[in-house]
Amino acid sequence: MEPRWSYKSNVWPDWCPGCGNFGILTALLKALEELSLDPSQTVIVSGIGCSGKTPHFVNVNGVHTLHGRAIPFATGIKLANPGLKVIVHGGDGDLLGIGAGHFVALGRRNIDVTVILHDNGVYGLTKGQASPTLPLKARTKSLAKPNIQQPVNPVLLALSSGYTFVARGYAFDGAYLKNLIKMAVQHRGAAFIDVLQPCITFNDVYTADFYRKAVYKLESDPGWDPVVKTSEEASVKLMRAVEKSLEWGDRIPVGVFYVNPHVSTFEERLGERLRKYPVQNPSNTPIESAGKPVLSQEAFEKMFKEFIVRVSGTQGR
């Protein structure tokens, strides 16, 4: 079937030839196509760095924000218009360094947003400094000295922060990544995909060759089932996912680690408080009629009666 829209914009991607970002972009475009998402109802929000440019290359709404702050922008966009599909793209420095607090907060809230981490172990656009996912003592060719800091485990952090869909993909396995993206976008709640992405210019440790040898699919284990069927099952499935998340080195698992559809989303929790929220977005609730506030004088005085004092004067004092 012909897609209804062309999802590729006419902006030339200025990434280094052979960059893992191309694989992620292709998988994203294909996923959008197969999901047939309405571009006007879809928003890609990015941070800063090579991955930050992603929205410009895609023909859906794009918001290219500040270093580390894509998640807060996405939070405001989604909560103000919960009808939108919101997808965050960020690098490992962006989401797990400067933006780590926001990364955790999104999981806690379980807002229906998909986060795609372009995980290449280095800061690309500033020429290869060690990022939060580069292991201790690792030395890429761009580093003057071996890395002096310990790495963050993105999958483990997402699991412990409350993300209700957690997966890992590989940039150069496009078909597989596309399916992960589709599942993540369709998941109701905070979804996270850690995408292993070779940086061919600055990271000569995590190369395409390294990943090709190490990566294996979780579902190759016939017993693997990451989906929480009943909320009682959640902790058992979470522990299994945690265990799997610790595997790194000769064998690196990709695939879906954990899915829990039984946790309410932030939007649903808001809907319980705000009677209009489930049917009327803050972004399109009328706030004026003929240039006047929707609140009449009478409604105003009724609503704020606790602040209004009737003056009886001093008669009978």
Added chain:
Amino acid sequence: MGGSLKEVGILLGGPQGSGIETSMWILSRVLVSKGYGVIADREYFSNITGRHSYIQMLASSVKPPRSLKYPVEILASMDAETVFTHFTDISEGGILIYDVNTSSRRIDEIPSMEDATRERVARILSDKNVEPSVESVVKYLERDKRILPLGLDFSALLKTLSEQYRIDARALSRFLSGIIVSSVAVVLGLSEEAVVQGFEQQFGERKHLVEQNTALYRLVRDALSNHYGAVRLDEPGFSMEKAMVVTGNDVVAIAKIVAGVRYQSYYPITPAADESFLLERYDNIVDETGEVVGSVVVVQTEDEIAAVNSAIGAALTGARASTTTSGPGFDLMVEGLSWAGMNEVPLVITYYQRGGPSTGQPTRGSQSDLFNAVFAGHGEFARVVLSSSDHLEAFYDTIEAFNIAEKYQVPVIHLLDKFLANTVAVMPVPDLGGVGIERGVLAKGGPGYKRFSLESLISPRAFIGARDTVMWYTGDEHDEHGHIAEDPEIRVKMYSKRIEKLNLIQRELPLERKLRLHGPGSPDYLVVGWGSVKGVVLDAIEYFSEKGLRMAYLDVKLLWPFPSEEFLKITSGLPDSRILAVEHSYGVNIAELVSMSTGRRIVKRVSKYTGRPIMLDELVKGLEEIVSGRRERVVLTYGA
């Protein structure tokens, strides 16, 4: 106290968390219900329980008061610390209400008192040859200052109450506010009926609290029966059928609901957070039939960075969005502010100044962030900075902040301060008939829509989510579609377009949004200031005009873009030597802003940076010093 008074100053003091604030609310409402004007400033430490907290109030029979004065006619103290800290604040012939159980307390037995304060007070007492005990201070006040001490036995009153209502001893401290309210009401001769109404409005559904506090009022009235109406306020001389009694935080939150705010984010910080609490309490907006007509999403974010950026995100979808903070939080928001400037986002930041730098004085007031609001952010971009001078102005300005933000697609900083945020004041019920909602030039979007079209200075705005519309935003320089562009020609066009909006704003905003001149035309002296110094300056001007000196006040409401031409026009007849500036800061920064914007140099400055509000009496003295030519710069320090 002979005769009756036009206005009465009242000071209520006690440990933080003991109900001083409750007392303030009840007394304010009782006085307003009787037709009096009230203003009450709340001073407190950055502490939850135990430190010295006090309320300074003024009740007026002639007008809604706009400034505070010292000394006060009535000091009502819950504890010994209040007596020590404020005994010099009572006017001759005034009244001291105190707990007789504290009589034997000595100043060195009060651990909650700061050492520096204790030493300062002890020095004052020793200079007067007064023993540092409550008893001696009371005797001194009675003998040397003709102050009437009204000692109440707080524990006996509470014991009687607890026996009558079987109240658990641990819950009794909740009734301290009742004693304070009742004793002040008795001294002012306020009727039982009015006081009970005050209790009813405060305690609402908790009927037992109304009943028990009423019983307490009667006990206090019996104990003070000889002093009922000892301080007489004149019959109220102005009439309002109904009035609002609100803090600045309240009034801004209420105005945001009228303005149609649909998204508010915040990270907890004093003195801004109360605004968001109120919004959250009213997050279902209802019409006169109780039907919900809209809702406000209030989000407590993980930090101020998330607060500002999520509000920007919400604004991109078309929701009226704002965030609220004070100095330290604003500092964190500045990167987002630049992004909003770059992307022409209508965002409102409500900025309540407090004492800095750093955490400075977290619970005290200041106006020292003027430059932070006007200049913060990297690069050059258009922003609007508005200030409000009192509660009613803050109401209308809050709505205007959103209108300006959307009309010109710029971030707007509404610059307020702790004095306004925490001060309770009476104001008329706003007239919504005069309120307009302007959303600016909107576009439906559609295929090929250019968010940053260069066809006009203000590009018609479509919201993310509009049908068949795709748009891009980036913090980088961009083309009309919002895609990154580094071409020098595009750079110049986009950069200029963003900044040149300031000229349009200058042209289109009416004069009364920019500058307001109060007092006589062609005055002898002109005082320049902004924000919450207005009230006290206006009262000082009145004082001087009674003395035959014509003084006027120029209230700068639009701080940026600075209304240079209008300022020059208004001040054209006056030499620099006849212009003064007043501000709650060391530098009196408004004078520097005037200087850079107009070339006029204001040398004469009155400054206060203790964190406490400017009192009428000290301002009058300060202005006299300057007008007499004795000094060019006066620093005010009054307050405990």
